[in-house]
Amino acid sequence: MSEIVKKFLYLNRRAPYGSIHAWEALEVVLIGAAFDQDVSVLFLDDGVCQLIKGQDTKGIGMKNFSPTYRTLGDYDIRKIYVDRVSLERRGLTPDDLIEIAGEDPETEEEIENLVEVIDRARVSALMNESDAIFSF
Amino acid sequence: MANTIEVDGKQFTVDEEGYLADLNDWVPGVATVMAGQDNLELTSEHWDIINFLREYYAEYQIAPAVRVLTKAVGKQLGKDKGNSKYLYSLFPYGPAKQACRFAGLPKPTGCV
Numbered sequence: 001m002s003e004i005v006k007k008f009l010y011l012n013r014r015a016p017y018g019s020i021h022a023w024e025a026l027e028v029v030l031i032g033a034a035f036d037q038d039v040s041v042l043f044l045d046d047g048v049c050q051l052i053k054g055q056d057t058k059g060i061g062m063k064n065f066s067p068t069y070r071t072l073g074d075y076d077i078r079k080i081y082v083d084r085v086s087l088e089r090r091g092l093t094p095d096d097l098i099e100i101a102g103e104d105p106e107t108e109e110e111i112e113n114l115v116e117v118i119d120r121a122r123v124s125a126l127m128n129e130s131d132a133i134f135s136f
Numbered sequence: 137m138a139n140t141i142e143v144d145g146k147q148f149t150v151d152e153e154g155y156l157a158d159l160n161d162w163v164p165g166v167a168t169v170m171a172g173q174d175n176l177e178l179t180s181e182h183w184d185i186i187n188f189l190r191e192y193y194a195e196y197q198i199a200p201a202v203r204v205l206t207k208a209v210g211k212q213l214g215k216d217k218g219n220s221k222y223l224y225s226l227f228p229y230g231p232a233k234q235a236c237r238f239a240g241l242p243k244p245t246g247c248v
Contacts, residue, residue, distance in 0.1 A: 034201065063197065071196045074204045 007038045009130035012047035017062050022050050025136035026068060033075040040079035040126060041072070047136075048086045051097040051115065066098065073102030073114055081126065082117045143169045155237050159193070162240030170238050174229065178238075182226050184213055189239040199244035202232040 010029050016022040029041055043051055050066070057064040072080060080100055087093070099113040118126075127133060139154070140147040143165040149157040154170070156162060167186055171178045178186075188209060192200055200208065202220065210218015217223075223231035232244040 030198070030201070034203065065197055067195060067197045071198060071200070071204070074200065074208065 005036070005038050006131040007129060008032065008040070009126060009133045010039070010041045011133060011135040012041065012043045012050055013045040013135060015046040016050040016055070016066065017057065017060055021136045022047070023065055025134075026065065028134065028136075029072070029077065030068075030075055033077055038079075039077050040081065040130070041077060042081045042083065042123065042126060043086070044083045044123070045086050046090075048082055048090060048092060048097075051082065052092070053096060053098050069098060070100050072100050073111070076105070078102050078105075078111075078114050080114045080116065081122070082115060083123050084117045084119050087117060141166070141169055141173075153237075153243065155243055156240040159240045159242070162190075166240055167238035174234065176228075179226075182235075182238075184217075185209065185223065185226060185231065185235050186239045188212065189235055189241060193239070193241050199232065199236045199241040201244055202230065205232055205244075 010025060012022060012025050014021045029039065033039065051069060052066070055064050055066040082094070082097065087097075094115075094117050097115060100115050102111045102114045103109065104111055139150050139152065141150055142148075143163065148161055148166060151157055154173075156166060167183075168178060171182070176182075189199065189205070192205075192208065202223075206218055206220055206223060208218075209223070220231065223235075227234040236242070236244050
């Protein structure tokens with residue numbers, strides 16, 4: 001096990017269905033969570049649609065995996081960001097998104113919602129300070 | 137050719153690793169038969185974990201990794217049960233893998 005903690009940033013840029021990217025990205029994040037790195041997940045462009053509440057995939061015959069995002073907190077992933085500009089351009093507000101609960105690692109206190117909507121300056125900073133960026 | 141197991145005279149399709157092909161097919165007898173194949177007899181402690189996994193899957197649409205399972209079991213069933221020693225004592229082939237198989241779930245994500 002390496003003791004060097006790297007900053008990983010996962011970029012989710014595509015709509016949840018229609019391609020395998022969103023689901024694959026989520027699986028990679030969950031599997032990668034076992035390696036104790038500093039992980040951030042950012043939803044950008046059409047990727048913000050991955051977190052929309054109340055998805056129903058019956059009509060397209062695909063598995064609705066949106067409930068799985070709510071396990072990110074269980075997997076100790078606490079840095080979950082949504083790009084505000086992408087959200088607004090799609091006529092969405094933070095209230096349209098699912099909430100992902102977590103737990104403070106120090107106090108073990110329950111955190112109601114880890115999802116944080118951030119502006120473009122934070123998005124750039126996040127990208128700049130990451131050691132590795134995985135774009136899906 | 138697809139593999140099957142027989143439960144109460146009915147055939148259930150399983151994949152090459154023994155996981156149930158369709159989790160909607162699951163009946164408790166599936167767990168009992170699979171456990172028998174692994175030379176295990178299921179106790180109420182086993183059923184607590186199997187039922188827990190089925191509920192977790194129903195809510196989140198994935199089978200949890202063992203680390204996540206351990207923590208969640210500790211929260212829900214008590215700290216004395218939320219450790220891998222206890223879970224391995226129930227499911228010697230790995231709590232996530234073996235218990236998920238009995239519960240009719242797919243192989244857990246992030247399971248190495």
